[in-house]
Amino acid sequence: MITVDERDPARDPIGRFLLGAASEEERQQVEARLFADDEFLAELQDREDALVDDYAQGRLAEGDRAAFERRFLASPQGRARVAFARAAARLAPPAAPARTWAPAWLPAAAAVVFAIAAGVLGLRAVRLGDELADERSRASAREQDLTRRLDALKPTPQASSPPAFVLQAQGTRSAGEIREMKARGSGTVVLAVPLPAARYTSYQVVLRTPEGALVWEDAGLQPEDPNLRVTVPGTALPPGDYILTLSGRRRTGPAVELADHYFRVVG
């Protein structure tokens, strides 16, 4: 698995070329390969797409980020690519390898189709539907029971995870309300984010500095009671002020911003 700290495109000549950080000699070598090797164009394009995605998701190191901005954000096309990649990054992660993505209109369309089919096929179809619903209900109960039993066998989170830093609900930066936590140079930090009463299918958190620089982003987080636990590398949180924005997402539709939480990391 490639972790955030390992996303360093400037480590190889192609990465440096894409960031505009290659020497003239390296640049000419990459260009010569581009014209000599027909497959290399696709590889270069692929690396470029990955770079744009990495930037949009805050996965680039500071130096690479500055080089990227100089090269890509100078043109409307580059800015549009970043905006596109930011939108793409908001997709919820796939639940399973065989997952089939369904458009927002699909449940409604399915309901209409089902209603027409029921009308045409008559009571027989309705009965079959009832039987199917009963069977689904029994299967769901069995699955929930199994999940409860498996959960009972798992060690408690406190036994293996670092202690969570609980963020203050609706914390503000005024009047000394900011919660403070000690910096952790290595390892991970677990932030416990209070969840509002209204529940969403999944949650997204975006961590920024007060100046707006993206520090960390995570999406597709599943709700837990009473807090959402967000694990962040300790190296991503040097001393300073931070704003964590919590968003919720229902099965369809865009994410809805729910709350900002301010906190401070002290040395």
Added chain:
Amino acid sequence: MALSAGLTQAGFELLLARLHPERDQAGQKYELLRAKLLKFFAYRGCASPEQAADETVNRVARRLEEGEAIRAEDASAYFLGVARNVLREYWARPEGSWRPLDDIAPGDLAAPAEPADDEEGERLWACFDRCLGALDPRQRELVVEYYEWGRRQRIGSRKDLCRRLGLTLNAVRIRAHRVRASLERCVRRCGGMGEMEPASVPHEGEGDHRG
């Protein structure tokens, strides 16, 4: 297959014949060469890579019309040489409409690093959602899985994807990028960001399928 601006039909025919004896193959090679030229000039900081790529193609075609022979076995190297000359000439112009990106200070950039405010971000997300939903389901699965959109960290499952599709990595790369490019075009249109063409790879090479 589009003719470069200023390219004569006779010159274009000579160019195609030099690239490959069979016209279809020659046409593919021409498209690929033009895509490489666009990349070359874009990465050299040209404000108009299309204009520079056209100028390069025109020069090569003119030389062929004048009876000059391209001696190199692979014409690509010859094109690169001509492209370098075109680049040098543009840089040397006093009015210099081109400026190497490396010479631009971060403060000179036309836009801030954070381009989308919340409202704009929501609008683009809605466009993305709609455009993704309009894709063929197989294309949708391919592009989402290939680029691992929605995942915070890469899991590197591309080998599995290639195995499942029975394609080489390069073939999957090209397909995924094509879908991504068409999705980008859709989002740009929907989001009112104009009709700029995302750079794309023009064709899948032969022999991409396994077995």
